[in-house]
Amino acid sequence: xxxxRKAEAAALELNSDLLAAVIECAPTAxxxxxxxxxxxxxxxxxxxxxxxxxxxxxxxxxxxxVPERFRAHHGGLRNGYLGDAQARRMGMGRELYAxxxxxxxxPVEIGLNPIHTDRGILVLSAIVDISERLRMxxxxxxxxxxxxxxxxxxxxxxxxxxxxxxxNQALERSNIELQQFAFVASHDLQxxxxxxxxxxxxxxxxxxxxxxxxxQRWMRSTTExxxxxxxxxxxLLELSRVDSRAQSFRPVALDDVLDSAQELLGDSLRExxxxxxxxxxxxxxxxxxxxxxxxQNLLSNALKYCGEQSPRIAVGARRAENEWEIHVSDNGIGxxxxxxERVFEIFRxxxxxxxxxxxGIGLAVCRRVVTRHAGRIWVESTPGAGATFKIRLxxxxxxxxxAIA
Amino acid sequence: xxxxxxxxxxxxxxxxxxxxxxxxxxxxxxxGFYEAGIDVNLHHVENxxxxxxxxxxDGRYEAMxxxxxxxxxxxxxxxxxxxxxAELVNDPRLRHLPVIVMTTSAATDEVLSLYRxxxxxxxxxxxxxxxxxxxxxxxxxxxxxVIQLPPVVNGRCRH
Numbered sequence: 087x088x089x090x091r092k093a094e095a096a097a098l099e100l101n102s103d104l105l106a107a108v109i110e111c112a113p114t115a116x117x118x119x120x121x122x123x124x125x126x127x128x129x130x131x132x133x134x135x136x137x138x139x140x141x142x143x144x145x146x147x148x149x150x151x152v153p154e155r156f157r158a159h160h161g162g163l164r165n166g167y168l169g170d171a172q173a174r175r176m177g178m179g180r181e182l183y184a185x186x187x188x189x190x191x192x193p194v195e196i197g198l199n200p201i202h203t204d205r206g207i208l209v210l211s212a213i214v215d216i217s218e219r220l221r222m223x224x225x226x227x228x229x230x231x232x233x234x235x236x237x238x239x240x241x242x243x244x245x246x247x248x249x250x251x252x253x254n255q256a257l258e259r260s261n262i263e264l265q266q267f268a269f270v271a272s273h274d275l276q277x278x279x280x281x282x283x284x285x286x287x288x289x290x291x292x293x294x295x296x297x298x299x300x301x302q303r304w305m306r307s308t309t310e311x312x313x314x315x316x317x318x319x320x321x322l323l324e325l326s327r328v329d330s331r332a333q334s335f336r337p338v339a340l341d342d343v344l345d346s347a348q349e350l351l352g353d354s355l356r357e358x359x360x361x362x363x364x365x366x367x368x369x370x371x372x373x374x375x376x377x378x379x380x381x382q383n384l385l386s387n388a389l390k391y392c393g394e395q396s397p398r399i400a401v402g403a404r405r406a407e408n409e410w411e412i413h414v415s416d417n418g419i420g421x422x423x424x425x426x427e428r429v430f431e432i433f434r435x436x437x438x439x440x441x442x443x444x445x446g447i448g449l450a451v452c453r454r455v456v457t458r459h460a461g462r463i464w465v466e467s468t469p470g471a472g473a474t475f476k477i478r479l480x481x482x483x484x485x486x487x488x489a490i491a
Numbered sequence: 492x493x494x495x496x497x498x499x500x501x502x503x504x505x506x507x508x509x510x511x512x513x514x515x516x517x518x519x520x521x522x523g524f525y526e527a528g529i530d531v532n533l534h535h536v537e538n539x540x541x542x543x544x545x546x547x548x549d550g551r552y553e554a555m556x557x558x559x560x561x562x563x564x565x566x567x568x569x570x571x572x573x574x575x576x577a578e579l580v581n582d583p584r585l586r587h588l589p590v591i592v593m594t595t596s597a598a599t600d601e602v603l604s605l606y607r608x609x610x611x612x613x614x615x616x617x618x619x620x621x622x623x624x625x626x627x628x629x630x631x632x633x634x635x636x637v638i639q640l641p642p643v644v645n646g647r648c649r650h
Contacts, residue, residue, distance in 0.1 A: 235576045280618045281515045287620035288522055316618040 110358040115213040115429055117284050122204035123164050126289035135194075135215055137187035148211075152491060153185040164209075171200030171207050184213060193217050268326035272319045279319060283312035312456045314443070326380070328454040333373045335459075337482070338379075340367035340412065343374065347381035351389070358389050365402035368410045371482045381414070383448040388416035390442060391473070404462045409461075410481050421467040427491065429465060496565065506556045510542040511535070511564040511593075516616075520562060520622070526624045529631040534558070539570025541648045543578060545546050546585055560634055561590045563610070576608035589634060 095206050104128065109116050115132035119125055133140055136151055143150065148164075149157045167176075176196035183191040197212040232315045294302055344367060348355060355362070360386075361445060370377075381401075388399045400415045420437070421429060428434050432450040435442075452475075456463040460480050467473035507524075511519050517535045524531055534555065538540050543560070545552040565572035572592060581583050589611040600615055614630070617623050 260556075273595065276618065277513070280595065280616055281513075281519070283618050284519050284623065285515075288526075292528065411532040469507075 095474075107403050109210070112212070113126075115215070116210060116212045117143075117148065117151070117213065118208055120208055121168060123148050125150075126208065132213065135186075135192065135213060137185065142187075145392070147234050150410065151184055153191050154182050156183070160422055167209070168200075168207050171198075171202075171209070173197070173199045174212070184215075193220050202311065207324065260365050265326055265329055268322055272322040272326060276316075277322075279315055283309070286312060293382060314445075316448075321445040321451070325451050325454065326445050328376060328451060328458060332458065333375065335371045335373060338372045338374045339369045339402070341375065343367075343377045344381050346378045347385055349383055350378070350382050353486055354389055355384065358392065360389055360392075360397040360399060361399045361461065363398070367412065368405075368481065369405050370410065370459075370479055372479070373455075374458050376458065380477075382457045383452050384414040387448060387475075388418060388473075390444065391418040392416065393419040395416045405481065406478065408481050409478045412477045412479065415472060417472040420469040420471050420473050421465060422469050423467075426465050426467065428462065499522070504530055505559045506532045506534065507560050507562060508536065508538065508542065508545060508558040509562045510537075510567070511549040511562070511570070512537045513564070516564065519620070520627075523623050524628045524631075526620075527627045529627060529630065529635075530632075532556070532571045537579075538567045539572065539575040542575055543570070546579075546588070558588065561588060563590050563592050563595045565592060573605070573608065575603065576610055580609050591630065591634075635637075 107282055108125060110129045114131060116127075116129045117125060117132050117133040118127040125146055125148050128136075128140045138150075138239045138428040139425045149160050152160045170180075174197075176198050180393065181198055182194050185191055193216050195216050196395065197214075199210040200214070201208040201210055274437070286305065290305055290309065294305065341364075344364065348362065385399060389397050395417060398417045402412070403410050405411075405413045425436055429436065430449045430453040434450075435444060435446040437444075453463055456477055456479070459475055461479035463475065463477045464475055465475050502505055510522050511517050511520075517533075521533050524533065534545065536545050541552075542563070545555055546549055546558060546561075548555060561575075563572045563575060571588065572594075576590060576592075579588060586609075590609075591612045592605055592610045593614045593615055595616050605613065612630070614626060617626065
């Protein structure tokens with residue numbers, strides 16, 4: 087070996103030592119292969135990435151580090167690269183995986199750098215483990231998806247809420263309209279009805295003697311029908327007024343309320359020879375005139391359905407936790423169990439007009455009044471053994487009613 | 492049937508002005524007074540504007556007598572009962588006139604506001620004619636017997 091060759095060899099050795107040191111220090115896994123694809127050199131990062139000690143790799147085909155499913159193609163791809171070797175990224179859009187010693191696949195990005203030597207083209211590959219990046223990308227993708235779903239769902243919910251609000255509004259409107267309709271209809275019906283009934287009565291007073299028996303019968307039928315219509319309209323008005331003419335709640339002594347109801351029913355109570363047995367009633371918060379109506383309707387109900395015997399009615403109250411339970415019991419004909427719920431429906435009548443005339447609104451008014459007072463009303467009854475109407479109303483605290491109790 | 496006279500001043504019939512846009516209601520009032528046996532002179536106008544003209548003897552009402560009592564419907568075209576009440580209160584020459592508001596039904600607060608407008612009495616027209624006749628009797632008892640109607644001088648009210 088001449089001095090020059092020696093120096094050249096020394097320089098080369100220095101170069102390759104330098105190269106090896108640089109490669110060893112690189113923070114990236116690096117693998118150098120020869121033109122045949124045998125591994126010539128790897129660095130510590132590559133050992134860590136692939137899990138092989140370098141002794142098990144040097145001199146072996148680089149395909150050891152390629153997952154088995156890609157191995158068959160790898161040689162061809164590698165030769166293709168050598169034909170037009172430039173520094174570039176491997177894969178060009180494909181997802182790349184490296185195969186570890188333990189068989190696990192690691193997603194990677196690989197940079198290829200050809201090194202032209204007199205022994206042919208060597209390829210220095212820099213391999214970056216991108217599993218963490220992919221995980222983060224996946225997480226943020228998932229987060230984005232989640233956020234998007236949340237946003238869509240929120241949007242949907244908002245739309246639903248808006249739809250609910252609108253349909254609520256529409257319901258409220260139609261409810262108000264219905265109430266107004268009931269009020270206006272029954273109110274405006276009164277005027278022509280009054281004209282009809284008054285003229286029929288006038289005809290009867292003045293001209294009845296000019297009619298034969300059939301004419302008089304027809305006149306009586308007309309009068310009776312007008313009276314029924316008049317009662318119906320009056321009761322409908324009463325029902326529609328439970329809400330439209332509602333007064334604000336004040337402390338009300340139910341004893342006074344019952345007094346007023348009895349007073350209003352004075353004549354019919356006396357005519358029926360009714361006995362009313364009363365015990366002390368509480369003071370509640372409520373709409374006095376509506377509560378009078380409630381008692382009046384319940385009492386007149388008891389009078390009406392008393393059957394053969396003279397009516398005995400009992401009214402009382404008991405405390406049930408934070409409510410008052412008020413009862414109105416009678417000794418009348420009673421109500422079969424299957425009708426206990428339905429008697430409170432409007433126009434629901436269990437008897438013929440002939441036996442028990444009525445409009446079927448009275449108990450509907452009762453229920454509406456009780457509902458407005460945040461209470462419940464129900465009936466307990468056995469046919470033939472009388473009926474007990476029970477009402478539960480919230481008991482006010484002592485401070486609210488103290489003023490008049 | 493000869494209606495009995497119940498006026499406190501037998502020489503003069505009470506002049507009653509019925510203000511109602513419904514002709515039938517006027518007929519019923521007329522027949523009601525007849526059935527009640529109350530002798531009155533009834534006059535009929537169809538709205539508040541005509542009512543004011545009648546009371547002020549304006550235009551075609553010039554020769555009309557002084558009204559002793561007004562039976563006033565509430566809901567009428569042109570000028571309704573509430574407006575009539577408001578205008579009467581503000582007219583010193585008509586302020587004293589008893590006005591009985593007649594209506595099919597009214598809410599409590601409406602009744603109160605009408606009394607504030609100085610309506611003298613309030614009558615809810617019953618659907619039952621016999622009841623109406625009873626009410627008219629009560630009304631006549633009170634206004635023509637117990638209460639001395641303001642005297643009339645030269646066809647005009649003395650103030």
